[in-house]
Amino acid sequence: MSLIGRHLIDPNDLTLEETQQIIDLGLKIYKNPADYADVCKGKILGTLFYEPSTRTRLSFESAMLRLGGTILGFSDANTSAVKKGESIADTIRVLDDYADILVMRHPREGAPKLASQYSTVSLINGGDGGHQHPTQTLTDLITIQNYKGKLENLKVAFCGDLLFGRTVHSLLKSLSRYPNMSFILISPPELKIPYHLKDEILHNHNVEIIETNSLETYMPEIDILYMTRIQKERFFNEEEYVKLKDSFILSRDKLENAKKDMLVLHPLPRVNEISYDVDLDPRGKYFEQAKLGVYVRMALISLLLGVIEPC
Amino acid sequence: MLKVTSIQKGIVIDHITCGKGLKIFQKLNLDKIDAPSVLLMKVPSEKLGKKDIIKIQDHLDIDFTILGLIDPNITINIIENDKIVEKKDLKIPKQVTGMFKCKNPRCITTVDDYVEPEFTLVPNGKIQYRCSYCEELTEYRL
Numbered sequence: 001m002s003l004i005g006r007h008l009i010d011p012n013d014l015t016l017e018e019t020q021q022i023i024d025l026g027l028k029i030y031k032n033p034a035d036y037a038d039v040c041k042g043k044i045l046g047t048l049f050y051e052p053s054t055r056t057r058l059s060f061e062s063a064m065l066r067l068g069g070t071i072l073g074f075s076d077a078n079t080s081a082v083k084k085g086e087s088i089a090d091t092i093r094v095l096d097d098y099a100d101i102l103v104m105r106h107p108r109e110g111a112p113k114l115a116s117q118y119s120t121v122s123l124i125n126g127g128d129g130g131h132q133h134p135t136q137t138l139t140d141l142i143t144i145q146n147y148k149g150k151l152e153n154l155k156v157a158f159c160g161d162l163l164f165g166r167t168v169h170s171l172l173k174s175l176s177r178y179p180n181m182s183f184i185l186i187s188p189p190e191l192k193i194p195y196h197l198k199d200e201i202l203h204n205h206n207v208e209i210i211e212t213n214s215l216e217t218y219m220p221e222i223d224i225l226y227m228t229r230i231q232k233e234r235f236f237n238e239e240e241y242v243k244l245k246d247s248f249i250l251s252r253d254k255l256e257n258a259k260k261d262m263l264v265l266h267p268l269p270r271v272n273e274i275s276y277d278v279d280l281d282p283r284g285k286y287f288e289q290a291k292l293g294v295y296v297r298m299a300l301i302s303l304l305l306g307v308i309e310p311c
Numbered sequence: 312m313l314k315v316t317s318i319q320k321g322i323v324i325d326h327i328t329c330g331k332g333l334k335i336f337q338k339l340n341l342d343k344i345d346a347p348s349v350l351l352m353k354v355p356s357e358k359l360g361k362k363d364i365i366k367i368q369d370h371l372d373i374d375f376t377i378l379g380l381i382d383p384n385i386t387i388n389i390i391e392n393d394k395i396v397e398k399k400d401l402k403i404p405k406q407v408t409g410m411f412k413c414k415n416p417r418c419i420t421t422v423d424d425y426v427e428p429e430f431t432l433v434p435n436g437k438i439q440y441r442c443s444y445c446e447e448l449t450e451y452r453l
Contacts, residue, residue: 088419108417108421
């Protein structure tokens with residue numbers, strides 16, 4: 001099925017084949033970016049960021065500019081009509097006439113889905129509360145594909161805030177569909193993955209899930225270690241955040257027992273959950289991951305706009 | 312023993328789990344309708360030990376879906392000329408809209424309230440529904 005004009009709200013809005021198309025095109029653009037420098041000439045990306053974002057917003061903006069397109073939008077809900085009490089429905093009804101494709105970040109879970117119901121152009125979820133972040137998932141998948149050469153038969157460990165971590169939710173949901181996957185979920189008891197997500201994954205997919213609060217126990221078995229930040233902004237209670245913020249810190253000495261070809265990934269920004277000495281370890285790929293995120297977003301934008309044929 | 316006469320025409324909501332009758336009576340807004348109705352509580356029952364019953368002397372257009380959600384053991388009897396002409400067994404609805412709100416305080420539907428989330432029953436035996444927007448599970452409580 002063509003991707004032209006489609007919305008991307010949940011990582012599983014894309015079939016495995018469509019996901020692969022985007023990854024393959026992303027890697028092709030990564031190798032020869034100059035070939036794609038004008039494909040979006042005359043097209044406008046609308047960026048609707050109701051919540052602060054550096055990486056995702058700039059990654060999208062960089063992607064569109066590198067494709068020869070232009071951007072417009074807001075990066076703070078306080079400077080838009082939202083501040084005056086405008087509903088999402090009304091904002092979208094207007095802005096979809098101003099842009100050819102939209103990306104939305106919103107602190108409320110389900111907001112991009114609601115927006116997509118009113119949008120006549122493709123709308124991409126740039127992260128909604130603690131729910132989903134499908135383009136970070138594409139970023140994670142292109143990185144795994146690039147460095148591991150495959151997206152199946154992997155033991156993937158997620159560590160940190162698994163309750164509010166939308167990047168974890170999306171990646172877990174997407175990876176669950178690949179053959180022979182197993183997951184190790186490392187978190188303090190207060191930040192375990194939401195029950196509804198675990199229930200859905202176990203009900204729909206034949207995967208193994210181990211939950212633990214130890215970062216070291218399963219280290220020798222892990223193929224991908226996905227670290228996450230304990231997100232201050234998701235807590236209603238400062239005291240609870242302070243109690244949990246230093247739960248897991250990955251330092252280079254903890255990688256001694258890890259596989260030589262293990263990947264350490266992180267959606268960034270990090271606070272202190274990965275020590276700076278890990279940056280020197282070749283297994284730490286989080287900055288390459290952020291770089292690949294631009295190329296996979298270039299591929300996504302191009303395919304949703306229909307300016308490039310799939311590989 | 313307390314006796315309540317049968318109704319000639321109307322609806323009998325029977326086999327209500329003892330103690331839920333009053334809330335169902337209120338949920339259906341029966342105190343506001345212009346038709347005679349009666350709530351019987353703690354009625355001896357072979358099947359349930361004790362049960363509540365509601366009788367309404369009118370053929371109201373009642374949304375039986377919500378009754379399935381509240382208490383799937385309920386039976387609905389439609390009465391005409393002193394006889395039961397139709398008996399309806401209730402089922403837990405697989406999809407519901409507009410009967411309750413999403414319990415997730417971070418869900419968009421709690422602020423953009425022109426939106427009605429659709430809830431889908433999760434097959435985990437707990438009568439929990441997945442919100443179509445945020446995917447959180449909400450358990451309906453009377």
